[in-house]
Amino acid sequence: MEYQRIIDSHVHSDNSPDGHNSVINMCEIAVSKNLRVIAFTDHCEVDSYHKEGYDRRVRQSYFEVAKAKTAFYGSLLVLQGIELAQPHYDERLSNAILSAQKYDTVLGSLHNLRKKKDFYFIKSFEGLDITAIYNEYLDELIAMTEWGNFDILAHITYPFRYFYSVAGIDEDIGKYSKKVDELLKLTAEKDKAIEINTGGLRQKINKTSPEICIIKRFKQLGGKFVSVGSDAHYGEQIGSGISTAYNMALEAGFNSVTIFQRRVPMEIGIK
Numbered sequence: 387m388e389y390q391r392i393i394d395s396h397v398h399s400d401n402s403p404d405g406h407n408s409v410i411n412m413c414e415i416a417v418s419k420n421l422r423v424i425a426f427t428d429h430c431e432v433d434s435y436h437k438e439g440y441d442r443r444v445r446q447s448y449f450e451v452a453k454a455k456t457a458f459y460g461s462l463l464v465l466q467g468i469e470l471a472q473p474h475y476d477e478r479l480s481n482a483i484l485s486a487q488k489y490d491t492v493l494g495s496l497h498n499l500r501k502k503k504d505f506y507f508i509k510s511f512e513g514l515d516i517t518a519i520y521n522e523y524l525d526e527l528i529a530m531t532e533w534g535n536f537d538i539l540a541h542i543t544y545p546f547r548y549f550y551s552v553a554g555i556d557e558d559i560g561k562y563s564k565k566v567d568e569l570l571k572l573t574a575e576k577d578k579a580i581e582i583n584t585g586g587l588r589q590k591i592n593k594t595s596p597e598i599c600i601i602k603r604f605k606q607l608g609g610k611f612v613s614v615g616s617d618a619h620y621g622e623q624i625g626s627g628i629s630t631a632y633n634m635a636l637e638a639g640f641n642s643v644t645i646f647q648r649r650v651p652m653e654i655g656i657k
């Protein structure tokens with residue numbers, strides 16, 4: 387089914403090290419694709435904040451998106467976001483980053499375990515215990531959610547992309563149901579949104595993060611808000627897979643998806 391109100395709450399501009407298009411260019415593409423809402427959520431890796439120049443990058447992103455917000459007023463709702471990764475590894479710094487600007491949308495995400503590389507850069511899982519790794523990943527997501535200064539819990543099966551593309555392992559999240567339930571319950575209790583991240587649909591794994599069973603479970607456990615994001619790093623990826631994410635949300639019992647404006651949830655009907 388084709389949807390009229392396409393929203394994308396997770397995109398990267400060239401202010402992210404792996405982004406390719408300027409904010410203004412991304413907005414032009416979003417308008418040409420008939421999107422209604424776009425949230426820029428450039429990377430901010432808290433555990434390498436100064437070392438990798440995120441201090442400068444997030445400031446630049448924030449002001450470019452502010453300009454775009456005004457320029458596209460009336461044709462596209464542009465939201466000022468941030469993808470704050472590993473925030474609970476340095477809570478003081480994270481809170482300072484968030485209070486420095488008036489963000490609309492904060493994604494909480496986890497790209498690496500403590501003192502380890504981003505899963506994106508891991509070239510082999512040989513000799514490593516995948517189950518232990520994902521258990522530790524879930525423990526960190528729980529700790530991050532307990533800290534809780536974010537709006538959307540992003541791509542909770544991020545390591546699965548790499549278990550599959552690097553080691554050919556198609557991991558079953560069912561193995562982790564107890565811990566996953568704990569995470570989903572906490573997310574629901576704290577009124578956070580869970581993200582349906584469609585980036586994996588463009589990758590070898592060819593799945594959303596997480597899969598529909600988790601969105602259904604989140605609903606059963608009292609979850610109220612679902613967010614949708616393409617995780618676009620190129621203009622052409624904006625809005626990709628969002629219709630699939632809408633179908634999933636509906637199937638799981640959610641009639642709306644949620645955007646965050648000035649950190650306040652606003653539900654937008656899917657149909």
Ligand SMILES: [Zn+2]
Nearest residue numbers: 469495540541
């Ligand atoms: Zn991410």
Ligand SMILES: [Zn+2]
Nearest residue numbers: 396398469617
């Ligand atoms: Zn991202």
